[in-house]
Amino acid sequence: xxxxxxxxxxxxxxxxxxxxxxxxxxxxxxLFMVALGxxxxxxxxxxxxxxxxxxxxxxxIAMSILFTSIFSGIEVIWDRQFGFLKETLVAxxxxxEIMLGRTLGGATAGLLQGIIVFFVALAMGLRPxxxxxxxxxxxxxxxxxxFTALGTAIASKMDDMQGFxxxxxxxxxxxxxxxxxxxxxxxxxxxIREATSINPLSYGVDxxxxxxxxxxxxxxxxxxxxLLGLTAASVALGAYxxxxxxx
Amino acid sequence: xxxRKQEKTGPGKSDxxxxxxxxxxxxxxxxxxVKAVDGVSFTVRKGEVFAFLGPNGAGKSTTIxxxxxxxxxxxxxxxxxxxxxxxxxxxxxxxxxxVFQDPSVDDELTAYENMEFHGTxxxxxxxxxxxxxxxxLGFVGLWDRRDDLLKTFSxxxxxxxxxxxxxxxxxxxxxxxxxxLGLDPQTRNHIWQYIQKxxxxxxxxxxxxxxYMEEAEKMADRIAVIDYGKIVAEGTLFExxxxxxxxxxxxxxxxxxxxxxxxxxxxxGRVMRMWHGRR
Ligand SMILES: Nc1ncnc2c1ncn2[C@@H]1O[C@H](COP(=O)(O)OP(=O)(O)OP(=O)(O)O)[C@@H](O)[C@H]1O
Ligand SMILES: [Mg+2]
Numbered sequence: 001x002x003x004x005x006x007x008x009x010x011x012x013x014x015x016x017x018x019x020x021x022x023x024x025x026x027x028x029x030x031l032f033m034v035a036l037g038x039x040x041x042x043x044x045x046x047x048x049x050x051x052x053x054x055x056x057x058x059x060x061i062a063m064s065i066l067f068t069s070i071f072s073g074i075e076v077i078w079d080r081q082f083g084f085l086k087e088t089l090v091a092x093x094x095x096x097e098i099m100l101g102r103t104l105g106g107a108t109a110g111l112l113q114g115i116i117v118f119f120v121a122l123a124m125g126l127r128p129x130x131x132x133x134x135x136x137x138x139x140x141x142x143x144x145x146x147f148t149a150l151g152t153a154i155a156s157k158m159d160d161m162q163g164f165x166x167x168x169x170x171x172x173x174x175x176x177x178x179x180x181x182x183x184x185x186x187x188x189x190x191x192i193r194e195a196t197s198i199n200p201l202s203y204g205v206d207x208x209x210x211x212x213x214x215x216x217x218x219x220x221x222x223x224x225x226x227l228l229g230l231t232a233a234s235v236a237l238g239a240y241x242x243x244x245x246x247x
Numbered sequence: 248x249x250x251r252k253q254e255k256t257g258p259g260k261s262d263x264x265x266x267x268x269x270x271x272x273x274x275x276x277x278x279x280x281v282k283a284v285d286g287v288s289f290t291v292r293k294g295e296v297f298a299f300l301g302p303n304g305a306g307k308s309t310t311i312x313x314x315x316x317x318x319x320x321x322x323x324x325x326x327x328x329x330x331x332x333x334x335x336x337x338x339x340x341x342x343x344x345x346v347f348q349d350p351s352v353d354d355e356l357t358a359y360e361n362m363e364f365h366g367t368x369x370x371x372x373x374x375x376x377x378x379x380x381x382x383x384l385g386f387v388g389l390w391d392r393r394d395d396l397l398k399t400f401s402x403x404x405x406x407x408x409x410x411x412x413x414x415x416x417x418x419x420x421x422x423x424x425x426x427x428l429g430l431d432p433q434t435r436n437h438i439w440q441y442i443q444k445x446x447x448x449x450x451x452x453x454x455x456x457x458x459y460m461e462e463a464e465k466m467a468d469r470i471a472v473i474d475y476g477k478i479v480a481e482g483t484l485f486e487x488x489x490x491x492x493x494x495x496x497x498x499x500x501x502x503x504x505x506x507x508x509x510x511x512x513x514x515x516g517r518v519m520r521m522w523h524g525r526r
Pocket of ligand 1: 274275281282283301302303304305306307308309310348
């Protein structure tokens with residue numbers, strides 16, 4: 001158990017020490033909020049959607065959790081490159097514990113990032129339902145664990161950093177854009193509709209939106225159930241692939 | 248059959264810390280396949296200092312990686328601390344410590360944090376940990392730099408930290424893959440003395456590789472020489488010198504492995520012969 005704590009702590013320290021990462025991961029959501037929130041806001045209101053910031057904020061919070069978490073998971077590749085991974089792989093601790101500690105640490109960083117963006121969104125006009133903020137935290141935590149474990153699973157299968165750009169373009173970006181973070185999931189043409197409904201982040205965004213603003217597509221209960229199942233699956237997959245790493 | 252099994256796992260059966268037979272590792276497939284380790288067999292007795300020598304690319308590090316559960320062998324058997332090093336990985340990891348040839352420290356953590364991380368993972372008691380860390384950082388002259396991030400360290404300082412960390416806990420078996428690489432003679436002597444003391448006082452089995460022949464001469468009870476993935480000689484220093492009619496281990500080493508400088512790849516055919524060299 002001490003080992004899990006130590007690995008968790010290491011991820012937190014690395015996150016807290018990389019000021020550029022925190023600032024960078026803050027700039028992007030801010031840009032999205034300003035450009036889209038104020039840019040699309042009037043049209044969205046005209047179309048009868050109401051306050052776009054209120055709609056967009058949960059999506060942007062989910063985005064920041066997605067990015068920070070999946071990068072924390074992918075850090076396995078860096079650790080392999082710089083050699084530190086060996087140090088953890090030969091330690092007298094099962095690889096599952098190592099993976100668990102790393103994942104919890106990376107997810108905590110993702111969650112913290114989401115909380116920071118939540119406060120930014122507050123400043124920009126988000127008016128959450130405070131009673132359901134704990135439910136929002138639970139959803140946020142599940143998103144964080146799911147994507148950290150997913151990042152770990154992917155990174156465990158990659159030998160070098162070459163594939164990193166590929167993951168960005170073909171995994172992370174589609175997950176973000178096809179999640180309902182930016183647009184409502186109602187009345188989508190088929191194709192997009194199916195894509196969004198099999199996208200894990202859709203349930204995260206919907207859960208956050210349901211908890212924070214009371215508007216939902218799938219409903220909070222469905223979101224939580226789906227996220228719990230997916231998170232369990234991705235942790236299991238990540239742990240399995242991580243345990244098979246050769247260094 | 249059942250009787251054999253009993254015998255293998257029975258208590259007090261094995262006098263060996265390491266038993267390897269027919270161990271092989273091939274990297275890649277087809278045309279590009281490299282047989283890094285090719286049917287290696289040897290044993291290391293408990294409490295022995297065993298030097299595993301060989302030219303660059305001979306397969307030393309690959310062998311160590313298999314023994315320490317980092318790499319899966321292509322073929323062969325290996326027992327470490329009496330346990331199957333492939334099938335009982337979690338158990339085996341409790342038996343050994345290792346200093347890697349390549350860097351394995353975390354640049355984003357301080358020297359102290361690197362030590363603390365290691366000590367905790369290796370189950371050093373919380374009450375003993377800070378004392379042990381102070382002792383070992385002091386031992387390699389890094390106590391004053393304990394709160395600096397590793398990325399501010401020189402190459403030699405990093406190497407010292409790797410060693411201090413590897414010696415933080417006292418395992419049954421210690422793998423040292425070119426531990427003194429890049430260190431000054433004073434530091435090297437200092438470290439070998441400590442390791443010798445560990446070996447004598449605690450009976451720690453030492454499995455070491457080095458390219459400094461005098462280190463192996465001074466330290467090793469037994470020596471194996473590996474070349475192109477195969478063991479070409481094994482014995483005490485005296486036996487190796489006698490076998491090759493050499494005066495020193497360096498002489499014996501060169502007699503056994505030739506004058507060729509090792510180029511890319513591991514096949515003898517692709518070696519540049521020194522006397523056929525450009526000048
Ligand atoms: N991950 C890998 N992929 C492909 N080939 C590898 C890999 N690791 C090692 N090799 C090859 O295996 C052979 C043995 O390498 P190894 O690192 O075991 O040598 P060594 O005896 O430790 O040499 P040195 O004295 O230079 O450290 C070399 O030909 C090397 O190129
Ligand atoms: Mg080597």
